[in-house]
Amino acid sequence: MLTPEGDFDARSRAALATPALGRAVRGTVDRLRNLRAIAEADADLTRQRRAAATEARTRAIDKLPELLERFTRNCEARGGVVHRAPDAASATAIATSLLRKSGARRVVKGKSMVTEEIELNAALEGAGIEVTETDLGEWIIQLAGEKPSHIILPAIHKTRHDIRALFEKEGGTPLDASTTTLCAHARRRLRERFLAADAGISGANFAVAETGSIALFTNEGNGRLVTSLPRLHLVFLGMERLVENFADLAAMAEVLPRAATGQDLTSYFSIITGPRHRGELDGPEALHVIILDNGRSRLLEDVAFRPVLRCIRCAACLNVCPVYAEIGGHAYGGTYPGPIGAVLTPVLRPEEHAARELADASSLCAACSEACPVGIPLDELLILQRARNATLRPKRALRLALRIALSGLMGDKAHGTSRRLRFVAKVLGAGTPQRRALAKVLPMLARSEAVRALPVIPPQSFRELWKALQAGENTRAR
Amino acid sequence: MLAEPEAAALRTRFADALVRAGGEWFAVPDAAAAARVVNDILHAACVSSVAVDDTPGVRTLVTATEQRSVFLSSTVQNKHRFAEAGAGVTGALAGIAATGTLVLAASRSTPRSTSLLPPLHIAILDGKDIVGTLAESFARFAAHALPSQIIHITGPSRTGDIEHDLTRGVHGPQRVVVLCLTGAGS
Numbered sequence: 001m002l003t004p005e006g007d008f009d010a011r012s013r014a015a016l017a018t019p020a021l022g023r024a025v026r027g028t029v030d031r032l033r034n035l036r037a038i039a040e041a042d043a044d045l046t047r048q049r050r051a052a053a054t055e056a057r058t059r060a061i062d063k064l065p066e067l068l069e070r071f072t073r074n075c076e077a078r079g080g081v082v083h084r085a086p087d088a089a090s091a092t093a094i095a096t097s098l099l100r101k102s103g104a105r106r107v108v109k110g111k112s113m114v115t116e117e118i119e120l121n122a123a124l125e126g127a128g129i130e131v132t133e134t135d136l137g138e139w140i141i142q143l144a145g146e147k148p149s150h151i152i153l154p155a156i157h158k159t160r161h162d163i164r165a166l167f168e169k170e171g172g173t174p175l176d177a178s179t180t181t182l183c184a185h186a187r188r189r190l191r192e193r194f195l196a197a198d199a200g201i202s203g204a205n206f207a208v209a210e211t212g213s214i215a216l217f218t219n220e221g222n223g224r225l226v227t228s229l230p231r232l233h234l235v236f237l238g239m240e241r242l243v244e245n246f247a248d249l250a251a252m253a254e255v256l257p258r259a260a261t262g263q264d265l266t267s268y269f270s271i272i273t274g275p276r277h278r279g280e281l282d283g284p285e286a287l288h289v290i291i292l293d294n295g296r297s298r299l300l301e302d303v304a305f306r307p308v309l310r311c312i313r314c315a316a317c318l319n320v321c322p323v324y325a326e327i328g329g330h331a332y333g334g335t336y337p338g339p340i341g342a343v344l345t346p347v348l349r350p351e352e353h354a355a356r357e358l359a360d361a362s363s364l365c366a367a368c369s370e371a372c373p374v375g376i377p378l379d380e381l382l383i384l385q386r387a388r389n390a391t392l393r394p395k396r397a398l399r400l401a402l403r404i405a406l407s408g409l410m411g412d413k414a415h416g417t418s419r420r421l422r423f424v425a426k427v428l429g430a431g432t433p434q435r436r437a438l439a440k441v442l443p444m445l446a447r448s449e450a451v452r453a454l455p456v457i458p459p460q461s462f463r464e465l466w467k468a469l470q471a472g473e474n475t476r477a478r
Numbered sequence: 479m480l481a482e483p484e485a486a487a488l489r490t491r492f493a494d495a496l497v498r499a500g501g502e503w504f505a506v507p508d509a510a511a512a513a514r515v516v517n518d519i520l521h522a523a524c525v526s527s528v529a530v531d532d533t534p535g536v537r538t539l540v541t542a543t544e545q546r547s548v549f550l551s552s553t554v555q556n557k558h559r560f561a562e563a564g565a566g567v568t569g570a571l572a573g574i575a576a577t578g579t580l581v582l583a584a585s586r587s588t589p590r591s592t593s594l595l596p597p598l599h600i601a602i603l604d605g606k607d608i609v610g611t612l613a614e615s616f617a618r619f620a621a622h623a624l625p626s627q628i629i630h631i632t633g634p635s636r637t638g639d640i641e642h643d644l645t646r647g648v649h650g651p652q653r654v655v656v657l658c659l660t661g662a663g664s
């Protein structure tokens with residue numbers, strides 16, 4: 001759910017006015033970015049790995065309906081049950097009814113963005129089911145009553161002192177703020193929940209069509225506990241997260257941990273195929289996979305935005321984004337923050353105006369596209385989203401400006417237009433009499449003036465300068 | 479069958495990657511040496527209860543002492559028993575040299591909990607089962623007869639959720655020790 005239009009601006013301002021937030025987020029994304037840089041230091045190898053992963057994901061999306069059908073068949077052949085949920089409401093209804101039917105009262109959950117997307121916890125709690133998030137970061141934000149602000153580090157915005165306060169409140173005992181104490185506390189408290197839980201709910205990094213398996217990459221081990229201890233296991237799978245076979249899964253394992261945390265492989269990587277076999281003494285007795293559409297089919301039809309379905313939610317694009325580093329995840333207002341959120345949210349939720357303005361949360365520096373292990377052209381899609389927004393907005397002037405800006409990006413043919421634009425800017429540049437006059441009639445301009453001035457226009461354009469330089473070179477060469 | 483220099487190279491790569499991931503490595507020539515090392519580690523860690531997988535080469539490795547009880551994981555009726563154990567000892571189907579990863583499969587004789595609930599996990603890995611890559615390990619499984627869970631373990635449990643300060647053992651084991659049988663003693 002998104003807050004109303006205009007709020008992105010307000011939320012960003014609020015975030016910028018909280019310097020501690022900026023420091024916490026920036027410090028961590030910087031570290032993650034460096035770890036990824038080290039893990040991807042071998043440029044040739046990285047290129048090969050990314051090409052293989054991109055190919056596997058592109059192929060999977062191209063034949064998604066077929067793979068979904070194969071996954072369903074193979075998963076059910078191994079004793080799993082597959083459900084299709086067209087939207088959030090039906091997904092939560094399926095889960096609630098499955099839990100009720102099995103008499104499950106206490107649920108432990110692994111980290112899953114899809115369950116955030118459908119706001120599962122609220123729905124389950126409304127049905128009288130106790131839900132405990134068990135990923136340390138997710139538990140922290142559950143205790144705080146917040147939403148994740150990063151795809152893989154949901155509590156990135158929390159300091160150890162915030163966390164200590166939350167844990168002291170939950171446990172009723174005083175704690176010190178050392179990482180060791182806080183982790184030991186979480187281990188002890190959550191262990192009790194694991195051992196008492198009737199059902200486990202997890203997400204899925206990938207589903208393998210050929211074998212009907214679910215693949216989970218985790219570091220803490222809570223993912224293993226959630227999928228091993230309770231008698232019932234519900235998996236929430238985003239409809240697009242399929243790979244064809246184990247070879248493709250291996251290709252994904254080569255890129256996902258490196259892009260996400262700079263690890264060669266996460267501490268745990270589990271491949272789950274059906275419920276426990278006869279005679280096994282742990283593992284769930286029943287396994288249900290709930291496949292969520294919730295706008296993804298529409299994305300499949302949208303040729304330009306279709307590559308977004310390749311996304312493996314590694315968060316590399318967040319960690320390099322200068323806008324994300326400043327405003328943090330909550331400012332984006334939806335489930336998915338950062339560049340991927342800015343691209344994904346408006347297409348998943350076309351009816352929500354607020355989602356569209358996320359496209360403005362970009363400097364178009366393209367660092368996101370460069371970081372993406374599956375080659376999603378995020379910056380181009382952001383421009384495209386802006387263009388779509390422009391055609392939706394009735395203001396003709398804005399549309400014109402956008403067209404000029406876009407054509408400016410297209411290269412030489414538009415050169416004339418951009419020259420004209422330079423002329424306009426020169427006349428209207430900060431400090432000119434025309435500009436001052438205009439600001440009087442257009443309060444919007446005056447307001448923006450208070451925050452930033454139009455850049456000073458150099459006497460010569462780059463192209464003119466370049467020509468002159470080359471001419472100089474040539475004369476010298478002669 | 480790999481020639482010994484290649485096998486040794488794979489072992490070295492595995493050991494390096496494992497240690498990088500925070501795991502511990504011991505190369506032992508044979509089962510008798512493995513038993514000595516395992517019992518020493520358990521003694522040093524003051525472990526009073528040990529879960530042991532019911533597989534050849536593992537089930538007889540750990541000896542009970544006055545301070546230490548040993549139980550076969552396949553006989554456990556209540557999962558709390560695992561949670562109270564100070565260590566779990568398992569075998570491994572394979573090791574992946576590129577990442578220092580142990581490959582385990584859930585089964586009747588090898589429950590998931592042995593390598594998961596106790597704070598110390600000791601794995602016995604036959605050096606002959608070390609392969610180069612994940613893809614090579616995958617090739618050892620038949621698509622139509624997969625275990626209910628294939629578990630890849632790369633070092634101890636870790637989290638960076640508190641100010642990205644890396645910590646071990648938040649939910650899974652704090653220590654992962656691999657004993658590799660090199661076959662040098664046979």
Ligand code: SF4
Nearest residue numbers: 311312314315317372
């Ligand atoms: S868009 Fe690319 S970089 Fe961003 S989360 Fe998705 S896969 Fe990762």
